[in-house]
Amino acid sequence: MSAQMPESALLERAMMVPYQAISMPNTTKRGLKLLMRRDDLIDPNAIGNKFYKLYFNINHAIKSHKRRLVTMGGPWSNHLLACAQAARKNGMQSRALIRGKHHKFLSQTLQDCQSLGMQLDFVSTTEYQSLTNLPHSEQASLPDKLLENRQHDYFIPEGGCNDLGVNGCQYIGQAIRRYSGTPSSVCVAVGTGGTFRGVVQGLGGLCHTLGVAVLKNTHKKTTLFGLGSINHQPWSLAWGFDLGGYGRRLPAQAVNFWRTFEQNNQIAIDPVYTLKMLWGVDQLARLGYWNTGDTVIVIHTGGLQGRRGFSQQMDWPTPKPVM
Known part of the structure; x- marks a missing residue:
């Protein structure tokens, strides 16, 4: 992404994202019309929702005359690679x-980040958690560990989940509002929650928004759903579909589901976010969550580079994207 593209062009760009009819075992049995919004195609680097999350952050950093982006993430983070690419561009x-x-050997993601000039600093899991719990609104309150040079550094939190990131993701919802027809639900994977929040706000009450949590122990209640509202817009959060946790080795049934989906639909998906969201949608369809004939839009949030961390579990060719 480039700050040279005017902010007013973001909605137009979002409206160009194609929708593709897809099928899954239980959604087909239930007679649902399933459409995938291909936000993996919004950028040649397939960074998907990170395009929206970084859009206003990059613009703000440049307008503030910042020289360096500073952020956080794990060794296979889509966000880190997207930030490295945006900074270089x-x-x-x-x-x-x-x-x-x-570790002695960097992940392929971190190798790519390093090749793009990103400085990599490692912190313990405990320290990392303490840093992610800091408020993001006031950069002046951030510790020196994050901002070495407060005049030149611009901090973007883990996953790009700040107000500017949420604002960018609203354009996904706004684009769906302008798509022909009114779906029964729009479904999206939920990690840090910024994309989910933005989609809810952007839809403006057009339809129900369902978030599928991809992190383990997102909620410790025994119920399947959390209900709430964002700016008076209703939403639901479903958990129990994390498939073992973030970045964990997938169970055999999930790998089979993944393989079958890609072979039937000829769409490559990432195993950390979109796969879990689709798994959740298919299982909820089996439980009768939707009515026969309902139209459900599922959002492909990109992140295909993360497939590399699961290469040992993949024994089928990756479908090539069709533009």
């Missing part, structure tokens, strides 16, 4: 605090 430096110890 806009003539900025980049730095990342990486969760966990520095």
Whole structure:
């Protein structure tokens, strides 16, 4: 992404994202019309929702005359790679605090970040958690660990989940509002929650928004759903579909589901976010969550580079994207 593209063009760009009819075992049995919004195609680097999350952050950093992006993430983070790419494209430096110890061999994601000039600093899991719990609204309150040079550094929190990131993701919802027809639900994977929040706000009450939590123990209640509202817009959050947790080895049934989906629909998906969301949608369809004939839009949030961390579990060719 480039700050040279005017902010007013973001909605137009979002409206160009195609929708593709897809099928899954239980949604087909229930007679649902399933459409996938292909936000993995919004950028040649397939960074998906990170395009929206970084859009206003990059613009603000440049307008504030910042020289370096500083952020956080794990060794396979889509967000880190997207930040490194954005910094390089806009003539900025980049730095990342990486969760966990520095191993002898970097992940392929971190190798890519490093090749783009990103400075990698590793912190313990405990320290990382303490840093992610800091408020993001006031950069002046952030510790020196995050901002080495407060005059030149611009901090973007883990996953790009700040107000500017949420604002960018609203354009996904706004674009769906302008798509022909009114769906019964719009479904999206939920990690840090910024994309989900933005989609809810952007839809403006057009339809119900369902978030599928991809992190383990997102909620410890025994119920399947959490209900709430954002700016008076209703939403539901479903958990129990994390498939073992973030970045964990997938169970055999999930791998089979993944393989079958890609072979039937010829769409490559990432195993950390979109796969879990689709798994959740298919299981909820089996439980009768939707009515026969309902139209459900599922959002492909990109992140295909994360497939590399699961290469040992993949024994089928990756479908090539069709533009």
